[in-house]
Amino acid sequence: MGKIKVVHYINQFFAGIGGEEKADHRPEVREEVLGPGLALKAGFKDEAEIVATVICGDSYFGENIEEAKKEVLEMVKKYNPDLFIAGPAFNAGRYGVACGTIADAVQNELGIPSLTAMYEENPGADMFKKAVYIVSTKDSAAGMRDAVKKIVPLALKLVKGEEIGSPAEEGYLERGIRKNYFTDKRGSERAVDMLIKKLKGEEFETEFPMPDFDRVPPNPAVKDITKATIAIVTSGGAVPKGNPDHIESSSAQKYGKYDIEGIFDLNPENGETSHGGYDPVYANDDLDRVIPVDVLRELEKEGKIGKLHRYYYSTVGNGTAVANAKKFAEEFSKELVADGVDAVILTST
Amino acid sequence: MRLELGHVLIKDVQFGSETKIENGVLYVNKEELIKLISEDEHLASVDVEIAKPGESVRITPVKDVVEPRVKVEGPGGVFPGILSKVDVVGSGKTNVLKGCAVMTTGKIVGFQEGIVDMTGPGAEYTPFSKTNNVVLICQPVEGLKQHDHERAVRFAGFKAAAYLAEAAKSLTPDTVEVYETLPFLEGIKKYPDLPKIGYVQMLQTQGLLHDTYVYGVDAKQIVPTIIYPTEVMDGAIVSGNCVSACDKNTTYHQLNNPVIHDLYKEHGKTLNFVGVIITNENVYLADKERSSNWSAKLAEYLGLDGVIISQEGFGNPDTDLIMNCKKIEAKGIKTVIITDEYAGRDGASQSLADADKAADAVVTGGNANEIIKLPAMDKVIGTLDYIDTIAGGFDGSLAEDGSITVEIQAITGATNEMGFNKMSAKGF
Numbered sequence: 059m060g061k062i063k064v065v066h067y068i069n070q071f072f073a074g075i076g077g078e079e080k081a082d083h084r085p086e087v088r089e090e091v092l093g094p095g096l097a098l099k100a101g102f103k104d105e106a107e108i109v110a111t112v113i114c115g116d117s118y119f120g121e122n123i124e125e126a127k128k129e130v131l132e133m134v135k136k137y138n139p140d141l142f143i144a145g146p147a148f149n150a151g152r153y154g155v156a157c158g159t160i161a162d163a164v165q166n167e168l169g170i171p172s173l174t175a176m177y178e179e180n181p182g183a184d185m186f187k188k189a190v191y192i193v194s195t196k197d198s199a200a201g202m203r204d205a206v207k208k209i210v211p212l213a214l215k216l217v218k219g220e221e222i223g224s225p226a227e228e229g230y231l232e233r234g235i236r237k238n239y240f241t242d243k244r245g246s247e248r249a250v251d252m253l254i255k256k257l258k259g260e261e262f263e264t265e266f267p268m269p270d271f272d273r274v275p276p277n278p279a280v281k282d283i284t285k286a287t288i289a290i291v292t293s294g295g296a297v298p299k300g301n302p303d304h305i306e307s308s309s310a311q312k313y314g315k316y317d318i319e320g321i322f323d324l325n326p327e328n329g330e331t332s333h334g335g336y337d338p339v340y341a342n343d344d345l346d347r348v349i350p351v352d353v354l355r356e357l358e359k360e361g362k363i364g365k366l367h368r369y370y371y372s373t374v375g376n377g378t379a380v381a382n383a384k385k386f387a388e389e390f391s392k393e394l395v396a397d398g399v400d401a402v403i404l405t406s407t
Numbered sequence: 408m409r410l411e412l413g414h415v416l417i418k419d420v421q422f423g424s425e426t427k428i429e430n431g432v433l434y435v436n437k438e439e440l441i442k443l444i445s446e447d448e449h450l451a452s453v454d455v456e457i458a459k460p461g462e463s464v465r466i467t468p469v470k471d472v473v474e475p476r477v478k479v480e481g482p483g484g485v486f487p488g489i490l491s492k493v494d495v496v497g498s499g500k501t502n503v504l505k506g507c508a509v510m511t512t513g514k515i516v517g518f519q520e521g522i523v524d525m526t527g528p529g530a531e532y533t534p535f536s537k538t539n540n541v542v543l544i545c546q547p548v549e550g551l552k553q554h555d556h557e558r559a560v561r562f563a564g565f566k567a568a569a570y571l572a573e574a575a576k577s578l579t580p581d582t583v584e585v586y587e588t589l590p591f592l593e594g595i596k597k598y599p600d601l602p603k604i605g606y607v608q609m610l611q612t613q614g615l616l617h618d619t620y621v622y623g624v625d626a627k628q629i630v631p632t633i634i635y636p637t638e639v640m641d642g643a644i645v646s647g648n649c650v651s652a653c654d655k656n657t658t659y660h661q662l663n664n665p666v667i668h669d670l671y672k673e674h675g676k677t678l679n680f681v682g683v684i685i686t687n688e689n690v691y692l693a694d695k696e697r698s699s700n701w702s703a704k705l706a707e708y709l710g711l712d713g714v715i716i717s718q719e720g721f722g723n724p725d726t727d728l729i730m731n732c733k734k735i736e737a738k739g740i741k742t743v744i745i746t747d748e749y750a751g752r753d754g755a756s757q758s759l760a761d762a763d764k765a766a767d768a769v770v771t772g773g774n775a776n777e778i779i780k781l782p783a784m785d786k787v788i789g790t791l792d793y794i795d796t797i798a799g800g801f802d803g804s805l806a807e808d809g810s811i812t813v814e815i816q817a818i819t820g821a822t823n824e825m826g827f828n829k830m831s832a833k834g835f
Contacts, residue, residue: 188755224835232834236754238773238815239833240531245745245826246665249715249770253743254677256768257602257713265831266748266769268762307518308651308798309749309776309814334518334651334798335722336690337614339553376722377651377798377816379751379776 062106062217065134066095067144067160069153073113081152083115085126087133094146097202101210106217110137116152119159126156127163134164141217142168146175146205147182149197154182162189171216175205178231187231191216194231234269272380286400289367291390293375293383294341294348294407295333299326305374307334313373313386315393318366323352335376336407349405367399375406409587410637411500413479413580417507420457420539428574431581433507435541435571443570444543449551449559454544456788458510458525460537463785465529468520468793469819470511470557471646472535472657473564475504475572478641485572486565486642488623496641497634502575508538508659509571511564512789513545516557517616518798521652521819522781522811529781532821534828535659542788543567553615561647564658586671588635591709594681601679602712606636606666607702607731608825611648611655611719612687618647619656619719621685631686631701633709636667644685650720651798653775653821654747660820665827666715666745681709686731688724699730706735713741718824721749721775725760736765747772747822748832752814758832772822773830775799776814783809 070076070083072093091099092111099108112133119126134142142164144157157174159182165172166189175193176183183192193212195205208229215222225232241248248265255262280286296316297305303314321328329345331338346352354366371390373383394402416431423434437455444453458464478484481499484491510523523535530536545563547556589597610619612627619626621634621644634643644661667683674680686702689695706714714735718728725746732742744766748758754774787809794805799817806812815821822830 222835224833234755235835236748236750236758236774236832237835238777238830240829241831242829244665244669244829245770245772245823245831246669246715247826248831249666249717249743249745249826250669250673250678252768252770253604253713253715253741254673256741256743257678262768264767264769265771265833266746266758267834268764268766268769269757269759271757271762304795304802306801307796308816309752309801311801332518332796335613337617338517339615377749377775377814379749379753379756381751381753381756 061104062141063137063139064106064108064141064143065110065112065137065139066098066108067112067130067157068093068095069156070113070115075113081115081117083113084118085112085114085129085133087112094202097206098143098209101206105214106141109139114156116156119156120152123159127159130160131163131167135168139170141213142170142172143209143213144174146193146195146202147180148195148199148201149177149180151181154180155185158182158186158190158192162186165190173209173213173216175209183231188233192231193229280401283363284361285364287364287367287398288354289394289399289402290349290370290405291402292349292370292372292405294405295331295374296345296349296370296372297330297332299328299330301330301332305332307332307374308377310374310378310382313371313390315369315371315390317369318351319368321351322355333374333376333407348407367397408498408635408637409585410497410640412584412586412640413500413502414505414582414584415502415575415578416581417504417539420459420507420541422457426571426574428578433504433571433574440567440570444545444563444567447559447563449548449555450545450563451548452546456542456544458540458542458788460525460539462525464525464788465522465784466510466512466540466542466788467522467791468512468515468789468797469523469652470516470520470560471564472659472819473509473568474659474662475507475509475568476642476662477502477572477576479576483641485569486645489620489645490565490569493622495638496643497638501641502572502578502580504572504575506539508535508540509564509568510535510540510542511545511560512542513560514547515793516553518796519616519651519655520797522817523819524781524784527782528779529818532815532818534820541567541571544789557616557647565645586637586640588637588680588682591681594679598675598679601677603681603710604670604678605681605706605709605711605714606670606683607706607714607716608683608685609716609718609724609727609731610644610685610687611650611724613690613723616648617650620645620647626687627689629687631684631698631705633705634683634685636671636683639664639667651775651816652819653799653816654720654772654824656719656823656825657820660823660825660827665825666717681711688720688727690723695727695730699727699734702731703734703738706740707738711740715743715745717745717826721747722760729761729763729766733763733765743768743770745770745772745824745826747824748774749776750774752776752778770826771832772824772826772828773832775816775822778812779815781811781813
């Protein structure tokens with residue numbers, strides 16, 4: 059491998075163009091090493107070379123995100139680099155968001171290993187730490203040397219596809235990816251140790267920091283339910299008898315779409331559950347307990363709802379990753395909209 | 408309450424003409440054991456096999472694992488309310504066949520039964536690759552309903568364990584451990600300067616293959632209550648569940664509850680281990696509210712300074728776990744919780760179904776969704792028929808060459824939430 063080609067992204071301030079008054083500076087590319095690039099260059103020694111520096115004003119990027127992203131991507135693409143580095147942004151908020159946005163785009167749209175660096179409280183950190191490696195820096199440019207010391211080895215590992223160590227070892231912000239490992243003490247002993255420390259007011263380290271949860275606000279009420287097409291979606295594992303799509307009993311990797319035209323009642327002959335997380339006896343006996351087809355058919359007949367949608371969508375919620383659940387819903391909610399469904403009854407178990 | 412646990416060390420298990428223990432070898436009269444277990448009219452056939460550590464043997468679907476114990480002195484017998492009368496157990500002397508276990512397998516009941524490999528990478532994840540296992544293969548009679556099937560096999564495990572343990576009743580144990588918990592007020596008086604610590608044990612109680620029994624009572628039906636730690640060492644709590652295999656507390660785990668043992672280790676030194684509060688994990692919201700209210704109320708009533716809370720299972724019980732933690736912390740009592748994670752195969756999704764900032768001290772048994780490849784074994788006890796459909800398996804889990812690719816949730820005891828194992832997880 060020859061010298062690793064790097065494209066570096068910085069804002070108008072670090073390019074020496076100007077401060078806030080020049081923050082509307084439009085994207086430009088220069089085939090030279092500028093500002094923090096000099097420190098990176100020194101850090102890379104002969105292993106890597108910054109072939110171009112892309113400069114963009116923070117306000118311009120923030121106010122024209124889609125356009126700015128497109129322009130910068132074009133510039134980066136032209137050089138076909140092996141590595142893309144944005145920042146460090148330290149505690150500059152708009153700059154941090156720009157660095158995260160563009161590093162994410164270069165990595166995912168161009169497939170080029172990318173990283174950025176910023177202070178952990180920079181708003182860009184929370185927005186992008188899951189998507190790209192963000193090296194943790196101090197809150198001002200006084201932390202440049204320290205930042206470069208961490209960026210260089212991590213960047214080289216990324217390009218070479220070497221194993222990346224833990225956040226503490228490499229100096230990046232935790233991305234929330236959980237990996238198992240074996241410790242030297244069993245869990246109960248670790249719990250007793252932790253409790254003793256907690257009681258004494260000593261410092262202790264939790265093994266799982268509590269996550270921030272997504273909250274989904276409910277949609278407004280359906281205006282006229284008597285005209286509405288209602289679909290059933292469930293994480294209760296409802297499937298036609300025999301589980302034709304082999305939906306997993308736990309940790310589902312797929313969902314099913316099932317036709318219920320002409321079905322007015324579910325019974326042990328036409329339905330069952332593939333869910334491994336609850337007592338299935340009552341669901342297998344009468345699957346209407348999980349997806350209320352019988353009741354919805356009655357309401358349909360009585361004109362209390364417009365109609366029951368011809369298909370129901372089903373997966374197993376048991377031990378299923380949120381990422382999978384999101385992916386399933388993104389796919390089938392498009393179908394539901396395209397099919398003119400007005401409302402969905404979601405049943406869980 | 409004071410219990411002497413006498414460990415009779417079992418180094419090997421063999422079939423023999425008489426069930427007995429000699430020089431650390433457990434000899435099993437196979438015919439006699441089969442005859443005993445076959446008495447149950449729900450079972451069409453029973454067979455017994457032996458699986459030892461290091462052998463190229465795979466056992467699946469594993470339902471329960473039981474450590475053989477026998478009461479030598481003191482009131483009652485093991486598994487009170489189930490095999491023995493409902494006397495209060497946990498005092499006197501009990502002998503334990505240390506290093507061996509009874510394991511139950513046979514036709515699957517649900518989706519949750521697990522895999523135990525005696526060697527290879529899978530063996531690292533289960534404690535039962537290190538025990539000499541007497542495996543019962545129980546097949547139900549035609550048409551037996553799932554609930555009856557589960558019960559029949561559960562009882563088979565207990566009966567076999569009690570039968571084997573009888574051989575140790577008159578033996579002098581190799582080692583003796585003494586555990587004692589004083590009546591509450593005396594215990595408080597004895598260590599006035601040490602923090603008062605309790606253990607809140609959550610029992611899985613969600614229905615078929617999700618139930619736990621306390622003195623024979625289905626724990627769905629209990630309100631949280633207090634028991635002496637030594638009671639569980641005599642089988643006061645037994646498992647009737649497999650949720651999923653990785654985070655089911657088998658009866659073996661219940662008997663050897665590591666939180667209880669590790670709290671005893673510090674008892675009188677850094678802390679005063681006052682006792683155990685048991686609570687359940689029912690599916691109805693009102694039950695969850697009631698039980699967590701009560702566990703917090705009992706912790707407060709006992710004047711505890713700190714508690715360890717252990718969960719069983721995942722998903723729905725995450726709610727019970729967080730309710731217990733939140734409500735106990737709100738009483739000014741410090742908590743550490745033990746759980747496990749379902750963060751997706753890539754580890755990138757959120758690990759729990761519920762969270763609260765009060766849960767600032769967490770021990771994890773690891774991410775159950777992580778994938779593992781288990782090479783084929785020379786011998787299978789049970790059947791590989793269900794590998795693709797058990798919790799943690801998927802279409803194609805079982806390859807033609809007999810190797811298996813599954814999530815570690817399919818391995819019995821892999822992410823145990825009593826903290827039985829050394830595995831943990833960290834964020835990258």
